[in-house]
Amino acid sequence: MTAPLDLLAGRVLLHAGDCLDVMARLPANSIDACVTDGPYFLPEMEKRFGSANSARASGDRFFAEGAMSKFHGKAAIVGDICNRVETWAAVERVLKPGGYLLAFNAVVPFAHMQIAAEKAGFETRNVLQWLYGTGFPRGKPLGKFIDRQVFGDGLDDDEIERGPVSHSAAFYDEQDIALKPAAEFILMARKPLDGTIGENLIKWGVGALNVNACRIEHATGSSYPANVLHDGSAEVMAAFPADAGGKSVARFFWHPKADARDRAGSDHPTVKPIALMQWLVRLVTSPGQTVLDPFAGSGSTGEAAWREGRNAVLIEIDAQFQADIAQRMALCLAGPEERQRKIIKAKAAEPFAAGSLFAGL
Template structure:
């Protein structure tokens, strides 16, 4: 794995000069959640001098007072053009965004030359509503909803010819559907959807176990289960296999929020779940491929890429997060190897039991 400490706008041209071309980009850029207009138009705001507005704005603080979330780097087409230039033709990009600022990032990505292919939604139930509740005649009214979704853009650098021709020439251009199918208890696995959830009660409640609207009138179900497969029969009497997880959250990929153990001590405020990042890397990266993250943060993309057998280039500007990345890489490549990644997904008590050899082996019975 290659870790670059620096601004991606300075590092990416250097990679291009070296002839580096990546197979995919998986990244979680700054969301720029605090409006520049809001920060600098208030009566008590610091004055903005003529000729200094852009520099002053870009040095401002954003999410949780972090300087890296200030400014507008994820909203600039030139940022994504620099990313575009180091990607193979047909390579895919996935990038997280904030619900209030996602549109600005996606427009910049499109303006840089990418084709916007889809939007994925990561649903979670642990968000906290930051609402200003009203009183008096307006009791019960507020200013915000509870956050429960992060949008993810799926974009692609234009192909050279057809998908088949591009795959033959460059080894990228398609999605790894088979490796990302949603497992069920039966033999059939679901086609991956553009929805990911954290398994929380709040999210699961939004997908009740119902069959309503699934079948055309001439179909009738024979034995319906929550998860697994069952059969339906049409008027001809012919049976067709289908899925027993219809209408429930089991239709979608499950990935909980990052746990404390999974963070490996990182203080980064927006660490993404390892399973989520592994799934995204797997979706758009060919076997043995090279993943780029120009906004590496705590390095979860790199750890996920390693776990999936990919190589990675991580670019991070903040020194404190470079330390996080190096510590996490050392942890998973040390004595425990990549097994440490799986250990991080266990509760700490369970992890200690496994380490002590007190738990059931992961792969069958002990010899």
């Protein structure tokens, strides 16, 4: 058994390896909460990278050299581990009674993850929505597509020159097969209490939410935290209606101020804003408590826990991302200018990065 990497003076411990193997070695009832963003097992990833001859495209954000398991060169990113009962059973075992699980997932596979977590013993307490202003649908108008499928080379030159003229084109050309992705879900589940909520808090120190520490501050006061979060982008803000005073009601829903430091030089395709992760960590833990992330990725949960005065136990199977995490933790102690210089220096000689998971979908 390899000892975990000690980061930030022991405040963050990084375990290298498969999360199921590592969690099996952790003591039961020893972790206060789990905040994680695991692999989503998106159907479009399987379709785009599932063939044996899916080629690398130098100008494409997503590329593969062979099978789906090589998406971004990382098999774990497209695996179905978050849909497995044994995954969440392992998390449930190490959490203290009343400990919260906050787990991101995309809209389509979310239900599978939620059901797996419930079968593992968790109780669903809520589902948070994270609204963001990036990403585009990959669908395309269906008219010409259907013409090609139905008629093939049967269209004559005049028809081709005029464009879609068939009934199918006329009827379907304004239709599509996808909506713009603008939301991820966050499962909020809790390990069953040991007695009443009061008894559980006294014995284990977890089970309740730190709502006052997570209130949404705005010009007219503060609001009770809701289960809707957003990224503060102009696109998302415009979707919220105005109140009687002409101000957007978006101010009543918490949003982080994301910046370039969120990625911290990592090539991981699903990096979340540090401010978002800090808010989530703050919501389900108290200072000095410990947060688990079995799919550590770029290490944002670890940095968030450290910045909130918590500890973190991170698990990451991929050597590249382990290095990213170590770099992120070192940058935690750097000033803004030094941090930026180190990120630029580290990235200068690196190849093309995959970018956001949702970009171009």
